[in-house]
Amino acid sequence: MGSPLLEEDLPVQWPGRLRPERLLGLAFQTPYLAGDVTVVAERLVEFRAAMGGIEPYYSVKANPAPEVISTLSGLGIGFQAGSLSELKMLTDNGVEGNRVLFGNPVRTGPHLRAAAAAGVWRMAFDSASELRRIADHAPGACVYLQVQVNEETNRPFGAHPSQARALMTLARDLGLVPYGLAFHLGAQQSSPAAWFPALGLIGQVMSELLEDGVGLAMLGLGGGFPARYAEEVAPIARFGTSLRAAVDELLPYRPDNLVCEPGRFLVAESGVMVTTVLDRSRRGDAEWLVLDAGVHQGLTGQDRFPVATSLPDPPRVSKRLFSLAGPTCDASDVIARDVPLPEPISPGDLVMFGTAGAYTVCRAAGYNGFGRPKVFFV
CATH class of the missing domain: 2.40.37.10 (Lyase, Ornithine Decarboxylase; Chain A, domain 1)
Incomplete structure (x- = not known):
């Protein structure tokens, strides 16, 4: 050579x-x-500086290596787990369940019980049947609705915005806490302005929920923040500036917990x-x-x-x-x-x-x- x-x-x-x-x-x-975990740590510092008060929850599916989890956990980040197996990876590496969002909106009863027993208290859903499963197996949990914000409607996950009002009030009727909304635009977004249309829809849903007395404690802005491959991408600071502007302009109020789920960008x-x-x-x-x-x-x-x-x-x-x-x-x-x-x-x-x-x-x-x-x- x-x-x-x-x-x-x-x-x-x-x-x-x-x-x-x-x-x-x-x-x-x-x-x-x-x-190299030092790069992971550097990307988290860069991301936090760009996003201001929007808290990152690492999407474990991007890279579940114990070294990555331990590095990010030591830096105080939250995590998004899509399965009980991912949750176990986190707890095996010292992450407390109360730092985890259980983001997959379809789970079995035993998995919901195990997550609740591990201290997970925020769980995604996108259907009435999932709400009833959560009520049966994790009673009193805080739930957040995964909303479909893309124009493509033939997808297996995510509730249509028109369903949000009925689902969130059903959550309340079942003894759960209608805690928030969340959405995801898709991977490797190229435009910092990509969140504007989605947040416009979310703002309408939030206004409708207020009429039913449902105020949100959390809004999940998803992932999709791009990493650099062979082509250059917009600096992450531009994404943060655009997101904060969209939140201020398009939402009727700012939930206390604005969160996002970076994966690719960090690792x-x-x-x-x-x-x-x-x-x-x-x-x-x-x-x-x-x-x-x-x-x-x-x-x-x-x-x-x-x-x-x-x-x-x-x-x-x-x-x-x-x-x-x-x-x-x-x-x-x-x-x-x-x-x-x-x-x-x-x-x-x-x-x-x-x-x-x-x-x-x-x-x-x-x-x-x-x-x-x-x-x-x-």
């Missing part, structure tokens, strides 16, 4: 403690995900996936590299990852466009096409994917017998 790409050539979002030359020195068997840029080239071949018009990890090991291709290799980078060598595939020989296992990499790259060289700390290993399926990459933290 040649000398690795130099630090000044790396994308700005590449973790300094996971430079290619350092990863080469680790000599771990690939594929693996290397993580994506903390991780680097390290893979080895297994094969190089020409197929039709494309030059292909087969790697020992692919879509089924978490490199989903939904975002263009910044890439480095164990070879020198221009101006020292020329580049060529490659298509990258995983090891399963499955048609779906294509990571990306037309990726510029050093022309001499060959089997045995490393390909490293930055911004890989979110939704990679936690989604790896072990398909075709290829297991999940191991995870190491520095």
